[in-house]
Amino acid sequence: xKKRIQTTKYVFADFFSAMLVWTLFFAFRVWVVDANYxxxxxxxxxxxxxxxxxxxxxxxxxxYYNVPFRKSRLSEFFTTLFITLIGSVFLFFIMLLNDKVRSxxxxxxSIFTLFSLQFIITYLARFFITQDATKRIHxxxxxxxxxxxxxxxxxxxxxxxxxxMKQSLGxxxxxxxxxxxxxxxxxxxxxxxxxxxxYILTENKIEEVxxxxxxxxxxxxSHVLSKLYKHRVEIKLLPRLYEILIGSVKVNTIYxxxxxxxxxxxxxxxQQNIKRVTDIFFSILVLILLSPMYxxxxxxxxxxxxxxxxxxxxxxxxxxxxFKMYKFRSMFVGAEDExxxxxxxxxxxxxxxxxxxxxxxxxxxxxxxxxxxxxxxIVGPRPERKYYADQLIENAPHYSLLHKIKPGITxxxxxxxxxxxxxxxxxxxxxxxxxxLENMTLFVDLKIVIYTIxxxxxxxxI
Numbered sequence: 128x129k130k131r132i133q134t135t136k137y138v139f140a141d142f143f144s145a146m147l148v149w150t151l152f153f154a155f156r157v158w159v160v161d162a163n164y165x166x167x168x169x170x171x172x173x174x175x176x177x178x179x180x181x182x183x184x185x186x187x188x189x190x191y192y193n194v195p196f197r198k199s200r201l202s203e204f205f206t207t208l209f210i211t212l213i214g215s216v217f218l219f220f221i222m223l224l225n226d227k228v229r230s231x232x233x234x235x236x237s238i239f240t241l242f243s244l245q246f247i248i249t250y251l252a253r254f255f256i257t258q259d260a261t262k263r264i265h266x267x268x269x270x271x272x273x274x275x276x277x278x279x280x281x282x283x284x285x286x287x288x289x290x291x292m293k294q295s296l297g298x299x300x301x302x303x304x305x306x307x308x309x310x311x312x313x314x315x316x317x318x319x320x321x322x323x324x325x326y327i328l329t330e331n332k333i334e335e336v337x338x339x340x341x342x343x344x345x346x347x348x349s350h351v352l353s354k355l356y357k358h359r360v361e362i363k364l365l366p367r368l369y370e371i372l373i374g375s376v377k378v379n380t381i382y383x384x385x386x387x388x389x390x391x392x393x394x395x396x397x398q399q400n401i402k403r404v405t406d407i408f409f410s411i412l413v414l415i416l417l418s419p420m421y422x423x424x425x426x427x428x429x430x431x432x433x434x435x436x437x438x439x440x441x442x443x444x445x446x447x448x449x450f451k452m453y454k455f456r457s458m459f460v461g462a463e464d465e466x467x468x469x470x471x472x473x474x475x476x477x478x479x480x481x482x483x484x485x486x487x488x489x490x491x492x493x494x495x496x497x498x499x500x501x502x503x504x505i506v507g508p509r510p511e512r513k514y515y516a517d518q519l520i521e522n523a524p525h526y527s528l529l530h531k532i533k534p535g536i537t538x539x540x541x542x543x544x545x546x547x548x549x550x551x552x553x554x555x556x557x558x559x560x561x562x563x564l565e566n567m568t569l570f571v572d573l574k575i576v577i578y579t580i581x582x583x584x585x586x587x588x589i
Contacts, residue, residue, distance in 0.1 A: 129269060133195035133260060140252040141186050145179035148244045155240050182245070185214050188404065190396025196264070196271075196297065198257050207250045215242040270299030271334040274327065276351055278317055279308035279341035281365055286312060301331050306340060306347055321347075324354050337386065338364035352389075353520050353527035357447030362390040392532050394567035401569060402504065410499040417492070424455050424489055431480035434460035437493055442510035447530045450502040452510060453493035457481030467514045471548040485546075486586045488579070494536045506572040507535025508560035511553070518550050519557065529560055532567070539563040539571075542578040 153171045186192065189210045219238045263269040275282050282303055289298050302318035304327065310317065318327050327333070336355060340347060348364070355362050363386040392399060414421075425436045438456035441449050462468075462476035470477065477485065484490040497503040503510065508529045511519065519526040540559035547553040563571065 129271075130195050133256075134192050136256050137192055137195065137253065138183055140256055141183050141249060142179045144249045144252045145182040145245070146175060148241075148248055149175055149178040151244055152241050156237065182214060182249075185210060188397060188400050190400055193396040193400070196260060198261075200254075200257065203253060203257060204250065207253060208246060211242060211246040211249065215245060264297040265294040267295045267299075269297060270295065271297050272332055273298045273300050273335045273337060274302065274304060274318075274331070274333045275300055275337045275339050276304045276306065276321070276324075277308060277339040277341065277344075278303050278305045278310045278312055279339075279344075280311055281339040281341050282308075283311040285337060285339045285365075298335065298337075301333065302327075306344055306351070308341055308344060321351065321354070324351075325358075328358050328360065333358075333360055335361040335363065338362065349524040353524040356527040356530045359446055360390065361388060363388050390531070392567055393565060394569075398567075398569050402506075402572065405569075406498050406505050409505060410495040413492070413495050414499070420489075421492065424484065424492070427480045428455055428457075428478075431478045432459055441512065442534065443513055443516050443530070444502050444510055445530060445533045447516075447527075449513070450497070450510075452502070453496055455484055455490045455493060457484050457490045467512055469515075469548045469553075470546070487583055488537075491536055498536065502533070504533040504535045506537055506575050507533050508538050508557075508563065509541060510534035515550065515553065519553060522550070523554055523557065525561065526557055528564060529557070532564065537575060537579040539575055542575055542582065 149171075189206060191206060191210070215238060218241065219234075260269070275285060286300065289296075289300065302316050303312055304319060304321060304324060305317050306321050318331075328336075338348060338351060340351075352362070365386065394402070428436045434456055436456060438454045438458075439451045440454070442452045444450045457478060458470070458474075458476045458481060459478060481490065494503060495505075498505055516526070538560055539562060540556040543559045544552075544556040547556050563575075
């Protein structure tokens with residue numbers, strides 16, 4: 128809740144800062160430069176609402192709002208400077224370049240004034256919000272409920288380092304969780320065993336978890352992570368355990384004790400936000416432009432066999448949260464009883480039209496609605512049913528890493544491996560998805576989409 132409120136503060140600050148900038152800049156253009164060369168005040172009122180929204184959207188794309196607390200002042204300064212420069216140049220070309228001016232020097236004065244006003248006012252508003260939050264955290268007025276997993280030497284060291292700080296960094300340790308170590312901290316602070324993890328996280332509304340197991344228990348980390356990734360918490364651990372993890376990480380330093388943040392995706396925040404905007408844009412585009420194909424496929428499903436046109440199935444999404452995934456029905460009604468069954472190439476349960484749809488992946492097209500709703504992304508690891516996800520985690524605990532991100536309509540595993548008709552093959556395909564998790568970028572997503580389009584055109588979906 129605190130993070131949501133803090134993010135809202137930044138959004139409103141940026142919005143009203145942009146309104147003030149537009150007011151001052153319009154006054155500069157009309158009164159300081161020359162009123163004869165600029166449009167009447169109607170344009171001022173029209174853009175008074177549009178201008179701030181554009182800046183807030185640009186700041187959202189930059190990833191500035193993703194981390195509302197523990198901001199680096201230096202990073203905040205240069206991020207604001209860079210985004211303001213990009214936005215000012217863009218505005219110059221779409222808004223100022225067509226102005227009829229008496230001298231080209233006015234162009235330089237205008238863009239410099241716009242940039243200066245936008246940067247100074249935006250940064251000052253942000254600075255005061257960040258400064259206030261930092262002071263409140265240092266004075267322990269604000270804190271983030273933290274659970275330490277471990278009760279041994281490393282857990283004691285973390286506890287001592289945090290308690291001996293002159294200025295708090297916001298880690299409000301609620302208690303400790305035992306994984307079988309000798310207890311080196313007060314037993315009254317041990318909340319339970321690792322089996323109680325889910326209950327303790329929920330009951331205490333834990334926001335951050337620090338894994339501080341001793342070296343003798345390093346093999347237990349994967350087991351702990353498999354339980355943690357389904358929860359919306361920040362996960363951090365001591366760097367000497369780093370080598371057992373997969374993917375890029377961010378390091379948060381607690382003075383002498385640096386912690387590795389492993390809960391974030393390897394994709395930078397600005398790319399994550401662009402990815403989401405792109406998902407929404409292309410989902411709307413596909414749903415509109417391919418509506419005739421959707422209608423044709425729906426009619427063929429209805430004529431091919433009895434039953435509903437759309438088949439819904441519960442799958443696991445980000446943080447292991449269940450959601451309803453939509454597909455065009457490609458099997459006969461009643462093809463699956465109580466026990467889930469994977470389909471194969473020559474599966475007798477698949478209808479005649481269903482085989483055509485699967486060949487061209489047409490049965491997956493209703494999932495663009497899932498993308499629009501936010502359950503899925505266009506590119507991401509394929510979502511599995513809980514029945515199979517539990518088996519995958521049992522055989523390969525690192526499968527739970529995939530719950531860090533949204534599942535997708537298409538994935539690296541799907542284009543490189545295709546459908547899997549056994550848990551063993553699903554494990555092989557999972558290796559590609561783990562590889563994707565390590566290398567997530569917009570460029571990689573684009574490559575996967577291109578390969579998927581090739582599959583759609585050539586009909587090699589099976």
